[in-house]
Every structure is written in structure tokens, then in C-alpha cells.
Amino acid sequence: MNTYDLLVVGSANADLVVGVDRRPAAGETVLGSDLVxxxxxxxxxxxxxAARLGARTALLARVGDDGHGRLLRDSLDSAGVDTSGVLVGGAPTGVALITVDPSGDNSIVVSPGANGRxxxxxxxxxxxxxxxxxxxSVMLEIPLETVAEVARSxxxxxxxxLNPSPPAPLPDEVLAACDPLIVNEHEAKVILGTELGGTQLGTDPEDWARRLLARGPRSVVVTLGSEGALVADAAGTRRVPSVKVKAVDTTGAGDAFTAALAWRLGTGESLADSAAYAARVGAAAVTREGAQESYPTAEEVAAYARHGGAL
Incomplete structure (x- = not known):
């Protein structure tokens, strides 16, 4: 019997968030809200x-021996995550510098810190x-050589x-282990190499998915923002509709989607049904400020579905 429904191997950061009326252009300074x-x-x-949804969850990560590291461990412990794999030391805790505009869209710069160790x-x-x-579940806010070792382990x-964010070209052995590879349009371009010249990606998500599958993943999920998502495997492709909400803060919504999808796959649900559930989780998350503080419980997701998007 499995001890964990989900093991996450990845980054742990302190998010330093400032609200802005608009995000600054190059060389421009704008005033923002108090730092949170x-x-x-x-x-x-x-x-x-995943833990808030009820999954038995563990995290393998590294944080610094500092206040930000203690903040992260406290949050993980309070959510019920097994933190026996959260290692301490080697560098300061990673930090994400985030600006959020009135529409809820964000821009993020990450200093990896201990994540890089x-x-x-x-x-x-x-x-x-x-x-x-x-x-x-793994992502690319840790060294690529570590991600490759995860695939081998x-x-x-x-x-x-695997959600390849921030995106980078992936070794064949990593791509071959993905089931699924979860990408947005920008990430798909990087994985396929089209941002460096050559063949253009085009505008057809089904074509992106087919080309990604040809690179080796067993299945692919392409997230399409307000248009929902596309799931693809050897049996074909299927669209998953989005959930319409008024976004307050999109920070961490993609992480909630990935975690929910990974957990539901582990329970035996199909890729399409798992993605549909994950879309509801992600939609609920953007209606609240913050990342981890915004994540719903399974009961809240069920209530959200029953009441047409109102928690």
C-alpha cells in the first residue's frame, strides 16, 4: 500500500507580493501597496x-535556516504535509518577487536560493x-539534473x-517519463524549440499536443487560460472547459491545478476527468488573495461546483 497519494519534488519560496495599479515598463518605477x-x-x-484537498502528501525540497524557511515549514505542517523531506541549509530560502495588478494578473521574478541546492x-x-x-510531481524551479534524477528514481x-516552469528544453529521458507533461503555450514553445527560430508553433493547440506527444511523453495537458485545457494521449485529444470566475489573484493557481490533477490521477480517474476537477480547483484559488492561503478544501470545491462558482 502506498504511504503517499502524492510526492512533490520542487521549490519552496517566500512570496513577496506588492499590488500595483499597473506593472512597470522597462526603466519605469511605480508605487505599490504595502509588502505582504x-x-x-x-x-x-x-x-x-493537494493536502488541503485531502491527499496524503509529502514534499522533498530545500529551504534556508532563516525566517522565510520557518514560515514555509509552518505552512506545510499546518496543511498536513509530511515535511520529513524538507531539507534545511545550503543557502537562504528562495524568494519570489511578485507584482499583482487590479485584474489579478501577476509578474514574478524568482531568486532560487536553497532551491538551487x-x-x-x-x-x-x-x-x-x-x-x-x-x-x-516535479517542476523546473530546481536544477534540471535533479529533475532527471527524479525521473530515474x-x-x-x-x-x-511534470510542469516545466520556468520552461527549458528537457532531456529525452525526462520527457519519456511524463504522464502527463503539463504546459501552457509559452512552455510548449520552449519544449518544442520554436522560440529559437525555425518552424512556427501555429495557433492549433491540438497540433501542439500532437507534436509534444511525438517528443516522448505518455500524455500531455495544454492549459489554455480562459479557454480551458486540452488533454491528449495515445487515444486522442479532448477539450476541458474553463470555469468562469472573477479573478482576484492568479498567483499559484497553476500549481493548484497541477496538484489537483496529479492527485486525481492517482485515485484512478481519467486524464480528462482529472483535468476537469483541477480546473475547478484552480478557479476557486484565483478568487482569493495569495497562493497557499487561497487553496480550497475538497468540500469547498464541491460547494463551488454546486453553487455555480460561489464559495
Missing amino acids: VHPGGKGANQAVA LTPGDVRAAGELFAGARVV LADGTRLV
């Missing part, structure tokens, strides 16, 4: 989102976590979910 510090990072966000050796030393996980029958 939230626990964040794609790895920690996914772990908290999560090594392949740390992955190899966490064998018990991998052996006990039904699904493993999967137990038999364990499913790997």
Missing part, C-alpha cells in the same frame, strides 16, 4: 494544495519517499507529472 509575505514556491504550493544526491537519499508514492507503477 506569503509562503509559496511551486513545490510547496502543490504540496499544500536540491541535488540528485538529495533525491537518491529520499528513496523511502519515492517507494511510498503513488504519483510524483520512480518506483514501479509510480506516475510522473
